[in-house]
Amino acid sequence: MALPPGRAPHAEAQPPPQGTPRAALFAAGCLTLARLADAVPGSGPLFLASYEAAPGGEPLAPALRQAAFVYDNALAGIALIACGQAQRARRIGDAMLQAGAQDRFYHDARLRNAYRAGPVPAGPVPLPGWWNEPSRRWFEDAYQTGTATGNVAWAALLLLALHQATRDPRYLDGAAALMGWIEQHTFDAAAPAGYAGGFFGEEPRPLRQGWKSTEHNVDAYAAFHWLAQASGAPRWIPAAARARGFVAAMWNAGDGRFLIGTGEDGRTLNAGPSALDASLWPLVAMPDDAGPWQRSLDWVARRHGVQGGFGFKADPDGMWTEGTAQAALVLLGAQRLPPTDPLWRLLQAQRAPSGLLYATPQARISTGLRIGPTSTSDDFFYFHLPHLGATAWAVLAAAGWNPFRPGGCLGATCPAPPPGRAAATQQE
Numbered sequence: 001m002a003l004p005p006g007r008a009p010h011a012e013a014q015p016p017p018q019g020t021p022r023a024a025l026f027a028a029g030c031l032t033l034a035r036l037a038d039a040v041p042g043s044g045p046l047f048l049a050s051y052e053a054a055p056g057g058e059p060l061a062p063a064l065r066q067a068a069f070v071y072d073n074a075l076a077g078i079a080l081i082a083c084g085q086a087q088r089a090r091r092i093g094d095a096m097l098q099a100g101a102q103d104r105f106y107h108d109a110r111l112r113n114a115y116r117a118g119p120v121p122a123g124p125v126p127l128p129g130w131w132n133e134p135s136r137r138w139f140e141d142a143y144q145t146g147t148a149t150g151n152v153a154w155a156a157l158l159l160l161a162l163h164q165a166t167r168d169p170r171y172l173d174g175a176a177a178l179m180g181w182i183e184q185h186t187f188d189a190a191a192p193a194g195y196a197g198g199f200f201g202e203e204p205r206p207l208r209q210g211w212k213s214t215e216h217n218v219d220a221y222a223a224f225h226w227l228a229q230a231s232g233a234p235r236w237i238p239a240a241a242r243a244r245g246f247v248a249a250m251w252n253a254g255d256g257r258f259l260i261g262t263g264e265d266g267r268t269l270n271a272g273p274s275a276l277d278a279s280l281w282p283l284v285a286m287p288d289d290a291g292p293w294q295r296s297l298d299w300v301a302r303r304h305g306v307q308g309g310f311g312f313k314a315d316p317d318g319m320w321t322e323g324t325a326q327a328a329l330v331l332l333g334a335q336r337l338p339p340t341d342p343l344w345r346l347l348q349a350q351r352a353p354s355g356l357l358y359a360t361p362q363a364r365i366s367t368g369l370r371i372g373p374t375s376t377s378d379d380f381f382y383f384h385l386p387h388l389g390a391t392a393w394a395v396l397a398a399a400g401w402n403p404f405r406p407g408g409c410l411g412a413t414c415p416a417p418p419p420g421r422a423a424a425t426q427q428e
Contacts, residue, residue, distance in 0.1 A: 016398050021344035026398035028348070029391055030083035032355030033076055036388075037088040040119050045095035047073055049117035052386040055353055060385070062130035063141040068117040070096070074154040075392035075403070078161050082401035082408060086165040093162045096155045097174045099125040105203040109177040110185070113151050114144035143372050145202035148209075149186045149195050152178050153219035157403060160226045164406055164417050172230060172420045179223050183239050188212065188266045194246025195220045196266055200372045207373050211270075213261040214278040217246040222285045222404035229406065230417045247282050248289070256295035257303075258282060264373075273368045274314035276304050276323040280330045285404035287333070287412040297334065300327060308346050311365065312382070318362035320382060321350045325393035332400055333410035347394045356386035357394055 016023040040046045047068035053060050073092050080089035100109045104124040116126040129140040156175040163171035186195045188210070194217045197209030224240035227233075250259045252271070260275045262268055279296045282289070303314040309324035311317065325347055331337040350357040359382040369380040395401075401408035406417040 015400060017339045020339040021348060022339055022398050025344055025348045025394055026083075028351065028355065029079070029357075029395035029398065030085070032391060033080050033083065033395065034085055034088060035355065036076075037080070037085075037091060040091075042119070043087075043091065045098055045120040046091045047095050047115045047117050047120065048076055048092065048388055050114075050388045051359075052352070052354055052356060054358070054385050057384070062132075062139070063128070063144070064385075065130065066116045066118075066128035067114045067141075067144060068128070069114045069144075069389070070099075070111050070151045071113075071154050072387075072389035072392065074151075074158040075389050075396070077158040078401075078403045079392040079395040079399075081161050081165050082396055082399040086162065089158070089162060090166065090168075093159055093171060093174075095120045095125070096159060097170060100155075100174060100177060108185075109181045110147045111152050111155055111178065112144065113146055113148050114141070140202060142201045142374065146198065146200040146206055146372075148198040148216070149182055150198075150213065150216035150219045152182055152198070153216070153223045156223040156227070157219070160223065160230060160406075160417075161403070163230060163420055167420070169420060172227075175223065175227055176231065176233075179220075179227055179236065179239070182220055183224075187239075187242065190266050192246055192249040192262065192267075192269075193242055194249075195243055200374075209373065210264050210266045211262055212246060212266055214247055214250045214258050215260070215275065215281060217243040217261075218278075218281045218285045218404070221247060226404075226406055226417065230420050232419050244286060247286065250278070251293065253292075255299060257299040258293075258296060274299075274303060275367070275369075276300065276310055276312055276320065277326060279304070280323075280326050281404070283330050284333055284402050284410060287410075294334065297330070297336070307361075308342060313366065313368040316365065318360050318365035319346075320365060321347065321357050321359055321361075321390040322382075322387070322393045325390065325397040328397040329393075329400070329402065329410075332397065333402065344398070347397070350390070350394075352386040354386055355391070356388060357390040358384055359387035359390050360384055 016026045036048050050069045050072040051064045077089040077092035102124045116128045156178040159171040159175040188196045194212045197211050199206035201207050221240050221243035224236045228236035258278045260278045263270050279300050304310045306316045307319045309319040310327045312320040328343045363384050365382050367380045371380050402410045405414050
């Protein structure tokens with residue numbers, strides 16, 4: 001897949017031109033997200049289910065039936081803000097605030113990787129799980145009960161976007177609490193210094209994950225940087241610099257791409273696999289560095305292109321809808337994607353009858369990665385299921401809305417968010 005040359009990126013979000021496939025994708029996605037939020041009556045906190053069963057297909061696997069992944073919900077909330085629906089997004093943000101403040105075991109502001117979909121009751125926020133009748137036991141998924149650094153940072157990005165949209169100081173305080181948890185619990189000074197993966201499994205002794213991810217450090221940088229601007233608190237500036245330094249260290253000039261991170265020791269570079277998001281996100285989260293990094297787009301086109309879109313891993317076995325939407329947004333910011341580009345129609349073609357986009361048009365695609373430290377093989381897959389995260393990314397791409405920057409700014413120079421009240425944790 002050849003990409004046209006780019007020009008200097010714009011300095012603001014880029015709304016879709018009316019009457020284009022991009023505009024149709026945006027409008028349909030916004031309607032779908034609004035309908036899902038409104039399906040839970042009232043105005044209280046809620047989490048949206050990450051997956052639906054495919055029409056005419058098998059029921060969802062037990063681990064997915066009630067699962068509302070934090071990452072997917074953060075994306076959905078930010079997409080709702082891009083749709084001009086901040087009040088609906090607040091319901092997801094309020095669920096994040098409650099989950100961080102009221103956990104069944106932890107009292108340190110962390111978030112789990114997933115919660116139970118639906119309205120959030122008072123008290124500790126329930127986790128997804130399933131009852132196994134033959135063994136008469138309740139099961140919970142070890143990944144879902146754990147805490148990944150990148151997911152916490154994405155929740156903070158949603159809260160920061162809500163703070164900018166509503167000026168409600170609770171969201172700024174909540175973002176500070178989440179990023180304070182990352183700063184305190186996941187930073188590893190061993191070279192290349194950066195933020196490690198988080199924790200896998202349930203309390204009381206989850207497994208610490210020592211690998212460092214380019215993707216997670218991009219997320220952390222974006223949230224730390226935005227938080228420093230919005231709060232005026234200097235403590236977040238060195239934290240952002242540490243994450244940025246790790247991402248810069250992952251740039252492989254020889255290949256013209258980003259490595260995905262390190263091995264479990266936090267030191268050994270993981271130079272084998274290639275992940276689409278690690279190759280794309282630095283270009284929009286750190287656009288002032290994106291000059292030499294623009295070569296990553298050539299790597300993506302050469303090694304991740306498939307079926308008119310893009311796959312998760314290099315030499316992919318199928319199209320990844322979410323990643324194709326990410327690529328559309330990055331290409332839009334680089335002025336390499338015209339309004340009538342076939343990518344917009346390709347994304348729209350993934351729409352299920354419910355309005356959600358399928359995670360992939362294939363029955364299953366592989367990522368080349370493992371879900372967790374207890375996996376004995378590369379068992380992280382995406383399936384042909386309607387997916388909240390893919391839908392939200394398509395909305396963000398069609399809106400020209402950069403989730404890593406205040407106001408959805410896609411350019412190298414963005415206006416700083418208006419300062420908010422500094423959180424109590426920032427003043428200590």
